[in-house]
Amino acid sequence: MNPLKAKFSRYVALERQDSDLLDGLLRADARLVPPGGDLIREGEPIHFVKVITDGWACRYKLLADGRRQIVAFLLPGDMCNPDALVVDEMDHSIGAITEMYCALIQPDVFDRACLASTRLRQAMAFDACSMLGMQREWTLNVGARPALERIAHMLCELHYRLAAIGLAVDGTFATPLTQIIMAEAAGITSVHVNRVVQDLRARGLLLWHGRSITLPDPDALAQLCGFSPRHLHMPRFALPGTQVGV
């Protein structure tokens, strides 16, 4: 299923015409990026709205000493540059974690499609709120939570987002994440991520071998780190088996 439609249907009730519009958008040129490659780099001009149709990517920034901080994960259905019409150049980079497929859409075409439907416009607005909300929550996460809760929170959020687009079932999802990538995202070292992961395993809250992650008790994990899906602004989606916390 078209992952953009899957996500948007969590914001608003899509009708036939909206569905057709979204399908039309994703029939645009596609692009393939190898793992580790960049979809776009800081400072570059923006030519397209890119919609991820398959694969995981991340927004990141490089520091003077070469370290990088990942500031967001991009999953299927996420857009790289919904603001392509106004922004001249990227203030951050977007890197492919897996091999990536994305649709390249002309900014003006994208804009016209959004304006053609009230519901699409609304879904776009929801998505913008969702991105902002996530970014604020991420700021809180790295700013205030200790490592254990920080990793737990990232896992809860990924689980929720993946479940919303049908890529997580019964607390299990496929993932290309490594402990190194988690470290860059959480702002701690990979050595420490390793110790935290083992702690979570010992508590029976995490199964993570290779490319598969299972959260045996999502509620308990959410409780541990104070995760609530509120900041994701998906009024039409409640994670099965998970409390929609306070």
Next chain:
Amino acid sequence: MNPLKAKFSRYVALERQDSDLLDGLLRADARLVPPGGDLIREGEPIHFVKVITDGWACRYKLLADGRRQIVAFLLPGDMCNPDALVVDEMDHSIGAITEMYCALIQPDVFDRACLASTRLRQAMAFDACSMLGMQREWTLNVGARPALERIAHMLCELHYRLAAIGLAVDGTFATPLTQIIMAEAAGITSVHVNRVVQDLRARGLLLWHGRSITLPDPDALAQLCGFSPRHLHMPRFALPGTQVGV
């Protein structure tokens, strides 16, 4: 001067009619909030778009143990809920740092004003990018930079934003910040903020007594922490006497 106009004029070239529209918006109901009070709290429904006309506020979230993390500062000309039309309830709180004045605008009135002018719509889009860019940079800041650079970066950003609306001149600006507030924003303790502030003073990069902050050498401070104004997306504003970094 209308601070909303001041900021928007950094994004696009406003024309007479845009100016009139913005003035009209700010003639709406005003509200006064005492220092330490909340403009709105997490979980509450959103009734108005609020534009800050005077005073400083902050977006924050509370943790289970009572600590709070400030995730953004709001200055005159900033909007509390530009997304009032779609979002049902707040995913964070907004607290007044100083005594605050803000204009209360009906969401639909606000929306109509924006749609009435291409340039206003563009300025709103720029502002949204600016907020997102700041939030990403803040995530990077608390996630990856050591305390000294972290505080330095916050000072650089505040200086730039205040200069953009005419509230900072020659590296000096009035501020209601305390070291405690800085600590909540930077995700470190106030004791440590104090040590960092003294370090910056010793390096000749910061004068901060009471309600006034001076950055004697903004370029050097920006260099120290790798600050660049790119993420603020103000194409029509370069800080006088400061390099517009890489």
Next chain:
DNA sequence: CGAACCCTTGACTTAATTCAACAACCGTGG
């Protein structure tokens, strides 16, 4: 002039980093 705040300082503790080594895993090519 007293009472909140806020700033400052020192001694001690702790969470997380660093460094280093090694084990497990992966895809690739011989």
Next chain:
DNA sequence: CCACGGTTGTTGAATTAAGTCAAGGGTTCG
């Protein structure tokens, strides 16, 4: 099929940035 090199995961010991606790000194404001 196995050998290989590179990446990722794991562990331990030493180090460090930042936190905690506690006390005292300044400001500001009613």
